[in-house]
Amino acid sequence: MARPSSVRTMTSHTLTLLAVLLLTALVGTCTGEAVLEEDDFGRLIINTTDPSQPVLVNGVDVQELQHTVASLVNVARGSSSSIHPCSIGLDTAAFLGHKCETRLVGGDARPWTLAARFSNDGVDTWTWSNYILWSNNELVGTAQGSGDFKGTAWFGQTTDLLFVSDIGEWIAYEDALAQQSLSSLFASVPVPCSSGCPSFAATQQNITSNPDRCDTKVYLNPRDHDPNGQSPTCGFGWSFRYNQACPLDDVGHSGSLGPDSYFATEEQRVLGFLGRDSDATFVELYVR
Numbered sequence: 001m002a003r004p005s006s007v008r009t010m011t012s013h014t015l016t017l018l019a020v021l022l023l024t025a026l027v028g029t030c031t032g033e034a035v036l037e038e039d040d041f042g043r044l045i046i047n048t049t050d051p052s053q054p055v056l057v058n059g060v061d062v063q064e065l066q067h068t069v070a071s072l073v074n075v076a077r078g079s080s081s082s083i084h085p086c087s088i089g090l091d092t093a094a095f096l097g098h099k100c101e102t103r104l105v106g107g108d109a110r111p112w113t114l115a116a117r118f119s120n121d122g123v124d125t126w127t128w129s130n131y132i133l134w135s136n137n138e139l140v141g142t143a144q145g146s147g148d149f150k151g152t153a154w155f156g157q158t159t160d161l162l163f164v165s166d167i168g169e170w171i172a173y174e175d176a177l178a179q180q181s182l183s184s185l186f187a188s189v190p191v192p193c194s195s196g197c198p199s200f201a202a203t204q205q206n207i208t209s210n211p212d213r214c215d216t217k218v219y220l221n222p223r224d225h226d227p228n229g230q231s232p233t234c235g236f237g238w239s240f241r242y243n244q245a246c247p248l249d250d251v252g253h254s255g256s257l258g259p260d261s262y263f264a265t266e267e268q269r270v271l272g273f274l275g276r277d278s279d280a281t282f283v284e285l286y287v288r
């Protein structure tokens with residue numbers, strides 16, 4: 001008769017113990033605990049018991065600050081279609097994934113934003129058959145790295161142009177545009193352009209001399225000026241001599257940023273103002 005009673009008692013004790021353990025575990029996971037400690041990296045950790053409780057540092061609510069930053073980022077993302085991000089702030093621009101240039105042509109006072117990269121990366125992006133890329137809303141690649149790229153700065157109001165190669169040579173065209181976007185600029189010029197074609201004169205540069213270079217202007221959608229005229233380009237082009245005389249001889253093949261109507265679907269290994277056979281891998285276009 002004693003046996004069943006003893007079993008009952010043990011069972012009831014075990015249940016009580018289990019309940020207490022379970023409750024402890026639940027309290028531990030659901031509500032957490034306030035923490036003020038230094039971690040292994042020497043960082044000070046401040047955690048409230050309830051994650052929604054405010055943490056104030058000298059009266060500044062950290063969570064509120066976080067919400068403010070998040071909404072500012074949204075505003076910046078929304079307005080990046082007209083204002084170049086690097087001119088708003090370098091930290092914000094970097095946070096949004098943009099690449100800025102601050103060393104060249106007064107960039108420390110008026111930073112440049114990367115709009116595009118024309119790279120000999122083996123990918124046929126900037127081609128004659130894809131001429132629409134110069135005027136459409138398509139984006140390509142990422143700002144960081146060394147591959148072909150076309151970013152949102154392509155659609156921002158632009159005044160100055162800066163072409164920079166990865167070997168340090170660069171050429172700038174200040175006041176080339178009157179607050180116009182590159183997309184609307186290229187939408188307004190025929191492909192190729194035959195008469196009354198826009199071109200801009202260089203204002204500052206760091207380029208090594210090239211005996212085949214005719215001049216340092218940049219031309220828009222230039223036609224091939226040699227007698228056959230088989231190699232016009234689209235986009236920005238520079239004037240070189242190739243197998244005929246200056247100017248703009250076989251420009252798609254000698255002074256383009258890739259497109260050549262003679263090889264319509266292939267990106268040419270030409271790097272704009274550097275011409276052919278350069279040691280450079282890419283040319284980046286910065287705007288402001």
Ligand SMILES: *[C@@H]1O[C@H](CO)[C@@H](O)[C@H](O)[C@H]1NC(C)=O
Pocket residue numbers: 035037045046047051
């Ligand atoms: C503090 O809270 C964060 C966010 O909930 C959490 O990831 C972290 O592990 C907590 N740190 C400590 C020491 O409690």
Ligand SMILES: *[C@@H]1O[C@H](CO)[C@@H](O)[C@H](O)[C@H]1NC(C)=O
Pocket residue numbers: 167168169170206207208
């Ligand atoms: C000019 O270009 C050369 C490469 O030809 C480069 O090494 C140098 O750093 C550049 N200088 C400036 C001021 O950009």
